[in-house]
Amino acid sequence: MQIDKVHGSENHFFLLDQTQLQTKLSDQELINFTTKITDPKTGLLQGADGVLVVDEPTHQDALAQMRVINADGSEASMCGNGLRTVSRYLAKKFQVDQFKVQTLNADLKVSKAADFAPNVPAFSVEISPVSFAAESLPFHNPEHQQLVNETWPELLPELKFTAVAVPNPHLISFVSADELASSDLGTLGKRLNQPNPYFPDGVNVSFAQILGQNELFVRTFERGVGFTNACGTGMSATSLAFALTHPDKGQFDQEITVYNPGGMVKTNVHKNDTNYDIDLIGNATVTHHLEISEADLHAAKLNDVKITQTDEETSYLQFVDQLPKINDISVKM
Numbered sequence: 233m234q235i236d237k238v239h240g241s242e243n244h245f246f247l248l249d250q251t252q253l254q255t256k257l258s259d260q261e262l263i264n265f266t267t268k269i270t271d272p273k274t275g276l277l278q279g280a281d282g283v284l285v286v287d288e289p290t291h292q293d294a295l296a297q298m299r300v301i302n303a304d305g306s307e308a309s310m311c312g313n314g315l316r317t318v319s320r321y322l323a324k325k326f327q328v329d330q331f332k333v334q335t336l337n338a339d340l341k342v343s344k345a346a347d348f349a350p351n352v353p354a355f356s357v358e359i360s361p362v363s364f365a366a367e368s369l370p371f372h373n374p375e376h377q378q379l380v381n382e383t384w385p386e387l388l389p390e391l392k393f394t395a396v397a398v399p400n401p402h403l404i405s406f407v408s409a410d411e412l413a414s415s416d417l418g419t420l421g422k423r424l425n426q427p428n429p430y431f432p433d434g435v436n437v438s439f440a441q442i443l444g445q446n447e448l449f450v451r452t453f454e455r456g457v458g459f460t461n462a463c464g465t466g467m468s469a470t471s472l473a474f475a476l477t478h479p480d481k482g483q484f485d486q487e488i489t490v491y492n493p494g495g496m497v498k499t500n501v502h503k504n505d506t507n508y509d510i511d512l513i514g515n516a517t518v519t520h521h522l523e524i525s526e527a528d529l530h531a532a533k534l535n536d537v538k539i540t541q542t543d544e545e546t547s548y549l550q551f552v553d554q555l556p557k558i559n560d561i562s563v564k565m
């Protein structure tokens with residue numbers, strides 16, 4: 233049984249296709265496997281940020297289904313960087329370039345995009361549904377049932393926040409370069425992802441620096457993981473907040489370049505009559521193939537795994553090297 237190690241903007245995952253198994257892993261086995269293999273100490277290849285689980289769809293217009301298990305074993309409704317790598321996997325498996333992938337809350341349109349650089353394949357994925365309603369995240373705020381560029385003194389009094397579900401929950405603030413690099417993001421991220429009166433299910437927290445016209449740098453502390461090199465749904469949600477709260481700088485229906493500690497992606501925010509959706513375009517890189525017996529997979533035994541490295545990480549790092557140097561925020565490998 234082969235599983236792949238993949239990344240989108242150095243947001244790393246192991247990708248497991250349940251349809252390749254005689255017997256699928258149970259939910260508990262998926263959690264056990266995920267918490268073990270993603271841990272830098274107990275896992276493989278310096279661990280990862282989660283596991284992407286591919287399975288047959290239950291909706292007829294979808295080619296397959298994707299589930300997202302965070303490194304701590306919690307399940308998320310979506311993963312933008314992960315969906316790009318799953319789309320590449322399915323495009324190869326079914327020899328198609330445009331299709332839908334069933335996720336927890338929606339069947340999302342995905343399509344092959346032009347390579348970002350030589351040997352750096354890219355995919356475009358739909359990020360939706362979008363909701364600003366407090367109960368969609370959920371969040372509890374004494375004054376607001378929705379939060380678009382509002383202060384929230386109990387969190388960080390000098391910042392303004394936007395809260396949006398895409399559909400996983402995101403809390404976003406546009407900040408200075410110094411604030412982005414400060415310890416505030418980690419402190420707030422930890423605080424809102426342990427029992428707290430504001431976000432009962434936790435929340436992905438992003439600080440964004442506006443670099444110019446349709447240009448951002450986004451750093452995210454992820455629910456269920458901690459700091460990642462990039463958060464696809466976080467960069468997408470931030471792009472939507474950008475267009476809504478800084479319309480002079482961030483435009484709907486224009487490509488927004490979003491830099492992050494792991495590289496760069498593009499987003500495109502669309503406003504339709506009732507709602508919004510976002511296109512997230514970026515790399516889908518396969519760094520390793522792992523050969524593991526089905527029995528070891530079920531038992532989360534990782535001491536007899538054959539690992540083959542691809543040539544793609546070298547190409548991806550060459551792509552990153554030619555990007556403008558914006559922040560020296562360390563990349564978590």
Ligand SMILES: N[C@H](CCC[C@H](N)C(=O)O)C(=O)O
Binds near residue numbers: 309310311312466
């Ligand atoms: N930690 C997220 C799931 C992974 C999202 C992120 N890796 C992405 O690329 O969107 C959550 O619990 O909502």
